[in-house]
Amino acid sequence: MGGAYRITGDKYPRMRPPRRRGRLAFLAVACAAALGLLGWGTTQLIDVFGGGGNSASAAGAAAACTPRASASPRTAAPPEPAGITVNVLNATTRAGLAKKTADELKKRGFRIGEVGNAPEEYDKKVKGAGLLLGPGSSLKTSLPVLATQLPAAERRTDAARRDTALxxxxxxxxRQLAPKADADRAMAELAEPRRAPADEKRTC
Structure with missing residues (x-):
């Protein structure tokens, strides 16, 4: 080309504008973010109109994390006083205690066996309120039942003992047996023991 349109020099003018790579990258990131928000919104709408699946899952997880009592075998119910024979023996120097105590136990439903003085092994040798004796099998059965009538008494078992009487x-x-109201309350607690907090376990 000549004349006014002649191109001189060794550089030629660019025929198109330079690429703006920074702007293109920004547009790509913005599009990706918009698509992400659109997908998240769609998921939320599906959850709302589809029955709240996430809510059900959360409720199930909460239920799974509630404390549950650990499975433990049920213990046998304690025997009734009418099924327990009690020998009332006086190891003190005070006369009449054995009969008076035996009469009160009988009113409370216990079966009375021997009533009299304690054998030489225990006579005048029991310093506490009393001593409850029974066979080895009575440790968690009849002995606790009798103990509700005299909680301060010491408890002992004899594995060699064959009879079931106490x-x-x-x-x-x-001084006297426990007040009947207190003894009845203790009996009720024996029949329906409370579960200990340590038995509770979390399953989550």
């Missing part, structure tokens, strides 16, 4: 040996510190 001995209530009255000691020097004895």
């Amino acid at each position: 001995d209530l040996v009255i000691g020097d510190a004895f």
Whole structure:
């Protein structure tokens, strides 16, 4: 080309504008963000109109994390007083204690066996309120039931003992049996023991 349109020099003018790569990258990121928001909104709408699946899952997770009592075998119910024979023996120097105590136990439903003085092994040798004696099998059955009537008494078992009767040996510190209301309350707690907090476990 000549004349006014002649191109001189060794550089030629650019026929198109330079590429703006920074702007293109920004547009790509913005589009990706918009698509992400659109997908998230669609998911939320599906959850709302589709029955709240996430809510159900959260409720299920909460239920799974609630404390549950650990499975434990049920213990046998304690025997009734009518099924327990009690020998009432006086180891003190006070006369009449054995009969008076035996009469009160009979009113409370216990079966009375021997009533009298304690044998030489225990006579004048029991310093506490009393001593409850029974066979080894009575440790968690009949002995706790009798103990509700005299909580301060010491408990002992004899594995060699064959009979099922219990001995209530009255000691020097004895004054009277527990008040009937207190004894009945203790009996009720034996029949329906409360579960200990330590038995609770979380499943989550």
